[in-house]
Amino acid sequence: MRAPLKAAALCLFMAISLCSAQEPKNPLAPYIAIPDAVVALTHVEVMDGTGAPARADQTLVLSGGKIQSIGPADSVRIPAGARILDLTGRTVFPGLVGMHEHLFYTETDTPLLNEYLVGQAQQTAPRLYLAAGVTSGRTTGSMEPYADLSIRRAIAAGLEPGPDLDITGPYLDGPGTILPQNVQLRDAADARETVNYWADQGVTSFKAYMWIKPEALKAAIDAAHARGLKITGHLCSVSFPEAAAMGIDNLEHGILVDSEFKPGRKPGVCSPGNAGIANIAEHVDINGPQVQSLIHTLVEHHVAVTSTLAVFESIAPNRPPMRFLVREQESMMPQAWASVLETRAAIAEHAAQSYWPAALKKEMAFERAFVAAGGLLMAGCDPTGYGAILPGYGDQRGLELLVEAGFTPAQAIQIATSNGARYLGREKEIGTLAAGKQADIVVVRGDVAKDITAVEYVEYVFKKGVGYDPEKLIDSTRGMVGIR
Numbered sequence: 001m002r003a004p005l006k007a008a009a010l011c012l013f014m015a016i017s018l019c020s021a022q023e024p025k026n027p028l029a030p031y032i033a034i035p036d037a038v039v040a041l042t043h044v045e046v047m048d049g050t051g052a053p054a055r056a057d058q059t060l061v062l063s064g065g066k067i068q069s070i071g072p073a074d075s076v077r078i079p080a081g082a083r084i085l086d087l088t089g090r091t092v093f094p095g096l097v098g099m100h101e102h103l104f105y106t107e108t109d110t111p112l113l114n115e116y117l118v119g120q121a122q123q124t125a126p127r128l129y130l131a132a133g134v135t136s137g138r139t140t141g142s143m144e145p146y147a148d149l150s151i152r153r154a155i156a157a158g159l160e161p162g163p164d165l166d167i168t169g170p171y172l173d174g175p176g177t178i179l180p181q182n183v184q185l186r187d188a189a190d191a192r193e194t195v196n197y198w199a200d201q202g203v204t205s206f207k208a209y210m211w212i213k214p215e216a217l218k219a220a221i222d223a224a225h226a227r228g229l230k231i232t233g234h235l236c237s238v239s240f241p242e243a244a245a246m247g248i249d250n251l252e253h254g255i256l257v258d259s260e261f262k263p264g265r266k267p268g269v270c271s272p273g274n275a276g277i278a279n280i281a282e283h284v285d286i287n288g289p290q291v292q293s294l295i296h297t298l299v300e301h302h303v304a305v306t307s308t309l310a311v312f313e314s315i316a317p318n319r320p321p322m323r324f325l326v327r328e329q330e331s332m333m334p335q336a337w338a339s340v341l342e343t344r345a346a347i348a349e350h351a352a353q354s355y356w357p358a359a360l361k362k363e364m365a366f367e368r369a370f371v372a373a374g375g376l377l378m379a380g381c382d383p384t385g386y387g388a389i390l391p392g393y394g395d396q397r398g399l400e401l402l403v404e405a406g407f408t409p410a411q412a413i414q415i416a417t418s419n420g421a422r423y424l425g426r427e428k429e430i431g432t433l434a435a436g437k438q439a440d441i442v443v444v445r446g447d448v449a450k451d452i453t454a455v456e457y458v459e460y461v462f463k464k465g466v467g468y469d470p471e472k473l474i475d476s477t478r479g480m481v482g483i484r
Contacts, residue, residue, distance in 0.1 A: 003076040014403065031127075031161045031476070033460060034467025036083035038063045040156065041441070043073050044087040045446055049094040049432035054449040060092065062439040064465040069435050076088070090459060093413045094433050095135025095440030097420030098163070098395050100252060100306045100380025101125075103377055104143045105153065105336075105481060106387055112316075116178050118143045120150055124477040125391040126385070128331065131473035132392025133442035133455070135463045136420070136430055138166040140232060140252060140380060141207045143181045145170050149202050155364025161473060164204055166424060169198035172210035172220050174237065182209060188219035195223035204269040205229055210236035210249075211270045218246045230423075232306070235259065236270035240294055244301040250423065251298070252306045253382075255291065256280060256359055274355075281359035286366050292355075299375045304423050307367050307415065308382040309401035310359070310394040316360050317351035318344075324397055327456070328390045329472060336387055336482030341385040364405035371407075371415075374439040390481060396455045403452040412452065439465035441457040 029035075039062045046058040059076040061068040069076050078084060103125045122142065129137055132403045142148045147148040148167045154160040172191065173182035185191045195206060206224050210230060224231040225247065232250035235243055239260035240251055251258075259265055261275030261284060284291060298305065313319045325344075329337050335462050347354070371377050377400065379428055381394025389397070395416065402412035421431025429438045446454030458470045 002296055004159055005464075013135040018137070019147040021177055021393075027159050027449065028161055028466075031468050031472045032466060033469035033472075034083065034085070034462070036067075038082040038468065039462075039465065040076075040082045040084045040464050041092060041443065042076045042078075042084060042086050044443070045091045045447060045449065046070070046433060047091060047093040047410055047413050048434065049414055049417040051408075051418075053410055054091070054447075060433070060441070061412045062441075062462065065078070065432060065439055065466075066435050066437055066440075067439050070433060083158040083272050085442060089447075090443050090445055091454060092433070092441050092443050093433055093448065094417040095163075095177060095461065095463065096133045096137075096395055096425075097378075097380040097418075097424070097431055098129065098137035098380045098416075099136070099423065100140040100308050100382045101137040101391065101419045102141060102143075103139055103148050103396075106384045115421040116180075118181060120144050120147055121391070121481060122147055123160065124331070124481050126151060126155060126160065126165075127473045127477050128390060128392040128481075129163050130392070130396070130461055130468060131458065132165070133469035134394050134442075134457055134459050135440040135442075135461065136164050136166075136391055136426070137237065138205060138380070138420075138424070139168050139210070140382070141171045141234075142168050142203075143170070145191045145198065145201070145203060147447075155312050161468065167203050168205045168207045169195070169201075169203040169370045171207055171209040172216070173209040174213045174216060174270075177209065177211045178272070178450070181342050185216040187213070188215045191216040192223040195220050199227045199229060200225075203229075206231040207252075208233035208235060208238075210234060210272070212237060214238050214242065214246075215249075216244065216424050221247050236266055236272070239267075240303075241297050242267075244297050244303045247301075248303060249316055250304040250306060250378075253308050253312075254363050254370075255286075255294070255306055256282075256312065256363050258294070259288075260294070262306055277359050280362050281355040283363065286362060286369055290312075290367070292367065295373050295375065299373050300371065302376075303417075304366070304376040304378055305370055307379045307398065307402065309363065309367075309375055309405070310389050310397040312356075312360050312363060312381040313397070313401060314388040315347065317348045317354050320388070320397060324393070325388060328351050328393050331390060331477045331479070333430075333479060333482030338386045340386065344388065364401070367402075368406050371411075376419055376423065377415050379419045387482070400452050401454050408451045409449050413448070439463075
């Protein structure tokens, strides 16, 4: 080769190398199935998140991260050059807004361990949430808030796949807690200082926990509100009516954790154990005056309730169905999977004595009555317990259990999407499918209106108009979930 040609070839090689160096690869590319700027989802059934009945044979055009248009397939103009997906036989609904999520994994309680410690699921949890259709979520309690803030920033920067996250501060707890990773607030001043510190660090909500003192809870509520933030609680030392009177915004899990139903309760003192749950299962009438008064109080004080039926179900004998659990297995460490099976078997051995089937039905009835009275019910999976409920999978199961509770599929989708968006103050952006809204959309195979289990068969998850492949997200977690 002549010298000039060699020089030209060398220059071309250097130019290509320089361009490659200047154009870093998209870290999310391995998980993306539909990267196109303009996408048309045609001939789909739409459940729009408002609670309205499903609409058949619809087309949605996505552009610029938003829903450009939505309507009957024969009336929507598809722009030239759009990627067209014929989705006949599929249902679309808004990206789930998970309102009781965690970025950690719990282990089973064992006498061989001196303390109950929780390990982070820093990368696996966000990927599993997104794969299941959760495009926005609130971490309802953080064990490692700095780590949670870090992954939120990484997701927002496009460096890691996952939902948009509303991060809570550390659990606001009190003396006597069984969780040494929680903040044990001494008094009201300590509560105010803690809330202000974590608000300065960037958390966007707070959660009070079982052993918090009443004066500390009241101070935390007031401090959070002064910063324009909301606070929820899984309470024990404080009853639901007491917390509502203090101004709490949200209560987790429902009636089964309301300590006012625990026999022999002492105000301001948490007495752990399931005596209250057993009492509700065996004696409490959801239509009776005490429960109806509670519902009236919550609605009157605008206190939202978060449904976490999946984690309750896992404590009931022979539930959830093995079909559901087997779907989770590929993501779990062998030791974690073995532990789940062992605990499930132990629960089944005492099925005849278990009050949990009745308790689960009472919780379902409470949630129906709360909504009927005008209450704001949201949903999340709470991936805790003995490890049988994984991120994302539990959100899907929660939808199925809401339908078992008596809600229609459209109502269940509304609870898990637009209700959460409303609580977060993001209802103008997410939570429903409408022109101008953010293109957070779940595509599933099947007719959700006729069979709610279709929510398990996710084909694509669009977040801000980018279509993710759920199988690739799940594959990236294979064998990694569990205490390590």
